[in-house]
Amino acid sequence: MQCENCGQQPATVHLTTIVGGEKTEQHLCAGCCQKHKQALTMAGMSTLLLSLLKGAAGAQSEQIALRCECCGQTYGEFQKTGMLGCPKCYDAFRAHLSTLLGRIHGKTQHAGRMPPPSEEQNHVAKRVETIKRDMDRAVADEDFELAAKLRDELRAMIPAREEEKHA
Secondary structure: EEEOOOOOOOOEEEEEEEEOEEEEEEEEOOOHHHHHHHHHHHHHHHHHHHHHHHHOOOOHHHHHHHHOOOOOHHHHHHHHHHHOOOOOHHHOOOHHHHHHHHHHEEEEEOOOOOOOHHHHHHHHHHHHHHOOOOHHHHOOOOOOOHHHHHHHHHHHOHHHHHHHHHH
């Protein structure tokens, strides 16, 4: 079988694409496959994002009217370019981005790997555990002054939201 693109070389790569439930097959030689691969790479994530945005359901007039107060970008501009103007755009367009990310990834919260904790984070975690152990011991010994002092030290180390995770 000859390459469907150039018609000169034998087809060594068989590419199957399914878009919207419609299946298409291409039979390409190695050279044409490489060119096709480069074209797909150059199209990148912005093209994928744009195609998803174009197919997105919802009230277009309401979405286009949304505007980021920080940079002034509208949701309509985001739909055209696939790029946000600033970090505040995530807050301004949160509801629509959440729906979009849910459609793309199946989830709206990160569920992948986290980088390993740094040496400083390990040190802080060990110190927190030591303070908690000392605080429990102070409460058991009814040394409430020491327990309160340790509690205050713990609160100074951990922001209020993080304290709930460690309790």
